[in-house]
Amino acid sequence: MPRSRFSGVLSTPRVDVIIDMGNPFLNLSLDGFLKIGTVGALRVAAEESYDCVRAGSISTHKAEHTLKKMCKEGAYWGTVAGVYVGMEYGVERIRDKRDWKNALIGGAITGALISAASNNNKDKVMVDAITGGAIATAAKFLNYLT
Structure with a gap:
């Protein structure tokens, strides 16, 4: 409940x-x-x-x-944040590891999903997936510094 x-x-x-x-x-x-x-x-x-x-x-x-x-x-x-957090958690559960790679994969999946929902350009979806993975990984590394 x-x-x-x-x-x-x-x-x-x-x-x-x-x-x-x-x-x-x-x-x-x-x-x-x-x-x-x-x-x-x-x-x-x-x-x-x-x-x-x-x-x-x-x-x-x-x-x-x-x-x-x-x-x-x-x-x-x-929505973007909710999808990302859910994807990172799902990747963590599947991999059974807690590291920066979950952020990379979760960010890439989120970038691709959000991009695919808003346009049909395959190249743009791929670029957004790479960008999402890079931003999520950078944020994770910045969290390690603090």
Whole structure:
């Protein structure tokens, strides 16, 4: 049965949202979706707020446009993150190893899936798979440094 819990500490930038879906794959995918989707939505909010301050005004139309854009970007960023986290976890379970190669494979699969869903160009899908793998591997190596 799904359960949820929210916890956070003001002294650290870490916020944990725990929603138990009864399956680790679903838990991790949903967690990635929520956290990174929030980052995507907040990015849009900051960008649009800057535009309003620069212009010196805000309208109802602009506020509605901003809210729609926040939802769209948040959903896109969250979907990419949820797919990546799920793929990395799945690769880890299949390989029965926890190392940087899971990030590489998970990132490549995610890049290919997201690209294939948005275009039919095979070369673009391959380039996006390579890019996804490279970004995920670089992020994993950066995590090892800290």
